[in-house]
Amino acid sequence: xxxxxxxxxxxxxxxxxxxxxxxxxxxxxxxxxxxxxxxxxxxxxxxxxxxxxxxxxxxxxxxxxxxxxxxxxxxxxxxxxxxxxxxxxxxxxxxxxxxxxxxxxxxxxxxxxxxxxxxxxxxxxxxxxxxxxxxxxxxxxxxxxxxxxxxxxxxxxxxxxxxxxxxxxxxxxxxxxxxxxxxxxxxxxxxxxxxxxxxxxxxxxxxxxxxxxxxxxxxxxxxxxxxxxxxxxxxxxxxxxxxxxxxxxxxxxxxxxxxxxxxxxxxxxxxxxxxxxxxxxxxxxxxxx
Amino acid sequence: xxxxxxxxxxxxxxxxxxxxxxxxxxxxxxxxxxxxxxxxxxxxxxxxxxxxxxxxxxxxxxxxxxxxxxxxxxxxxxxxxxxxxxxxxxxxxxxxxxxxxxxxxxxxxxxxxxxxxxxxxxxxxxxxxxxxxxxxxxxxxxxxxxxxxxxxxxxxxxxxxxxxxxxxxxxxxxxxxxxxxxxxxxxxxxxxxxxxxxxxxxxxxxxxxxxxxxxxxxxxxxxxxxxxxxxxxxxxxxxxxxxxxxxxxxxxxxxxxxxxxxxxxxxxxxxxxxxxxxxxxxxxxxxxxxxxxxxxxxxxxxxxxxxxxxxxxxxxxxxxxxxxxxxxxxxxxxxxxxxxxxxxxxxxxxxxxxxxxxxxxxxxx
Numbered sequence: 001x002x003x004x005x006x007x008x009x010x011x012x013x014x015x016x017x018x019x020x021x022x023x024x025x026x027x028x029x030x031x032x033x034x035x036x037x038x039x040x041x042x043x044x045x046x047x048x049x050x051x052x053x054x055x056x057x058x059x060x061x062x063x064x065x066x067x068x069x070x071x072x073x074x075x076x077x078x079x080x081x082x083x084x085x086x087x088x089x090x091x092x093x094x095x096x097x098x099x100x101x102x103x104x105x106x107x108x109x110x111x112x113x114x115x116x117x118x119x120x121x122x123x124x125x126x127x128x129x130x131x132x133x134x135x136x137x138x139x140x141x142x143x144x145x146x147x148x149x150x151x152x153x154x155x156x157x158x159x160x161x162x163x164x165x166x167x168x169x170x171x172x173x174x175x176x177x178x179x180x181x182x183x184x185x186x187x188x189x190x191x192x193x194x195x196x197x198x199x200x201x202x203x204x205x206x207x208x209x210x211x212x213x214x215x216x217x218x219x220x221x222x223x224x225x226x227x228x229x230x231x232x233x234x235x236x237x238x239x240x241x242x243x244x245x246x247x248x249x250x251x252x253x254x255x256x257x258x259x260x261x262x263x264x265x266x267x268x269x270x271x272x273x274x275x276x277x278x279x280x281x282x283x284x285x286x287x288x289x
Numbered sequence: 290x291x292x293x294x295x296x297x298x299x300x301x302x303x304x305x306x307x308x309x310x311x312x313x314x315x316x317x318x319x320x321x322x323x324x325x326x327x328x329x330x331x332x333x334x335x336x337x338x339x340x341x342x343x344x345x346x347x348x349x350x351x352x353x354x355x356x357x358x359x360x361x362x363x364x365x366x367x368x369x370x371x372x373x374x375x376x377x378x379x380x381x382x383x384x385x386x387x388x389x390x391x392x393x394x395x396x397x398x399x400x401x402x403x404x405x406x407x408x409x410x411x412x413x414x415x416x417x418x419x420x421x422x423x424x425x426x427x428x429x430x431x432x433x434x435x436x437x438x439x440x441x442x443x444x445x446x447x448x449x450x451x452x453x454x455x456x457x458x459x460x461x462x463x464x465x466x467x468x469x470x471x472x473x474x475x476x477x478x479x480x481x482x483x484x485x486x487x488x489x490x491x492x493x494x495x496x497x498x499x500x501x502x503x504x505x506x507x508x509x510x511x512x513x514x515x516x517x518x519x520x521x522x523x524x525x526x527x528x529x530x531x532x533x534x535x536x537x538x539x540x541x542x543x544x545x546x547x548x549x550x551x552x553x554x555x556x557x558x559x560x561x562x563x564x565x566x567x568x569x570x571x572x573x574x575x576x577x578x579x580x581x582x583x584x585x586x587x588x589x590x591x592x593x594x595x596x597x598x599x600x601x602x603x604x605x606x607x608x609x610x611x612x613x614x615x616x617x618x619x620x621x622x623x624x625x626x627x628x629x630x631x632x633x634x635x636x637x638x639x640x641x642x643x644x645x646x647x648x649x650x651x652x653x654x
Contacts, residue, residue, distance in 0.1 A: 183378070185374055186380060188372075189379075190380070190391070191345070191366050192343055194366045204380060
């Protein structure tokens with residue numbers, strides 16, 4: 001757009017309107033970030049405090065097999081969470097975008113309503129489902145597929161299912177908005193030029209909705225690394241994810257600087273993922289629904 | 290058009306959307322190598338017809354035959370028909386080269402074939418050196434050319450063009466009209482072309498199918514449509530015409546004697562006319578002549594000169610007949626002698642100028 005007088009003034013007033021947002025972010029995000037980074041460089045003090053001397057010891061402590069294993073497990077779970085969310089969420093979002101306006105409202109409601117319930121309660125629901133004498137095992141035994149209850153609860157599998165369940169809306173919404181914006185004449189053109197429905201999807205629909213997919217991958221991957229209550233409830237002591245580490249150091253060991261250092265590592269990881277996302281052409285606006 | 294073999298046939302084609310009938314029973318034969326235009330106001334069903342031929346829409350009833358084969362239920366990718374879409378529908382994530390090569394790739398063409406054919410197409414649409422640009426980096430006219438090249442590279446039996454020049458400015462439009470016509474002749478591909486621009490239809494087509502409310506009003510050559518319109522809608526959709534009420538006073542063989550506002554005027558007869566019938570006669574404004582003195586010819590009427598407007602090469606005059614009907618007369622201004630406003634003037638014409646048309650003006654729009 002040309003920066004003529006009217007739009008120029010409009011731009012300026014938009015910036016002015018954004019000021020409270022920027023101030024808010026500076027205080028509540030920027031300052032607290034600095035605080036955490038500062039903490040991570042301090043030494044543990046008496047009774048849940050931190051102080052001088054400044055040191056890198058906290059980060060040195062992280063470079064141990066225990067934390068490395070936890071990091072790998074977190075990344076693996078987050079990776080598969082993003083992947084399964086994509087495999088399940090893309091078709092869901094696709095058909096939602098192509099459904100009639102009425103059906104779309106209902107599907108959207110179906111997706112949103114669980115959010116009105118506390119996440120913890122929903123995860124406890126999964127705990128009941130997965131229990132040794134829970135409905136899943138009971139059904140499998142009733143139809144004779146298994147003779148003894150499977151150990152479902154307190155496994156990485158249970159955590160994985162719970163994570164996909166918790167994260168899937170964050171895939172569906174950006175993909176939905178990308179599919180909804182699709183110009184279907186493109187798909188018609190590709191069919192017209194000889195593409196089967198499957199090839200039209202792979203060569204036209206998928207690349208054109210890729211921004212939504214990328215946004216969805218980032219939005220499901222990043223929170224999955226940090227989730228801790230989910231693995232606490234469904235994974236027990238078998239899954240010590242990065243989020244659990246932070247949680248433990250902070251509330252059980254009460255080691256403030258070390259918990260901060262773990263957080264900084266998580267933050268750096270997240271930052272890297274977002275950097276890769278930007279490099280691949282992803283833009284912040286695609287993450288906004 | 291020399292009568293080649295029939296390439297495409299539509300038989301009793303119908304399409305209903307919910308309760309709205311978009312296409313209401315079309316029959317059409319398109320000959321090989323022909324340039325045929327579907328012309329009509331928006332909402333007349335021309336795009337729906339094209340989409341049915343392309344396979345992008347299933348007809349509610351009727352059949353589509355291509356080269357004698359029933360393709361009514363055939364998927365679009367299996368038809369030897371390609372489409373140039375209204376807004377080009379270029380793939381935004383592919384550069385010009387990849388857009389043009391797309392059809393070949395889908396057909397499983399070899400790398401060598403693609404590398405040979407794409408540059409030839411680029412050359413034909415005068416876009417050499419543009420292969421690596423993205424559609425978003427092209428002007429409207431260039432995008433248009435890419436869309437055409439993308440379809441023509443598959444050498445379809447039939448090319449469908451849905452208002453391909455609609456988004457271009459007038460000058461570019463003229464230029465592209467000529468280029469399209471040149472490519473069509475050069476490649477010998479049959480074109481079915483959609484437009485709502487009557488001039489474009491007149492200059493480019495071998496035949497025009499004038500459409501209204503999902504039906505063909507008239508299927509004719511541009512000349513036939515202009516000189517011998519069969520209905521009031523056809524007469525007034527193309528060019529400027531006077532639709533004048535008249536009464537058939539006597540019918541003999543191939544001639545009918547009309548009573549136009551009290552003047553006896555002969556006109557070529559249609560077989561459905563009976564004496565005493567109220568008729569509509571179409572008189573093209575630029576085929577009428579104006580004279581201050583009565584002219585010795587059977588086709589003439591007299592009236593009062595209401596208005597006379599000079600417009601450079603032409604003059605538009607309004608003449609009111611005794612019964613109140615007004616004739617628009619467009620005459621050349623070269624060496625003209627203008628009668629006074631308010632005076633009685635003669636309006637006369639060649640007998641072939643007057644065409645009796647069916648009155649379809651009141652039909653639901």
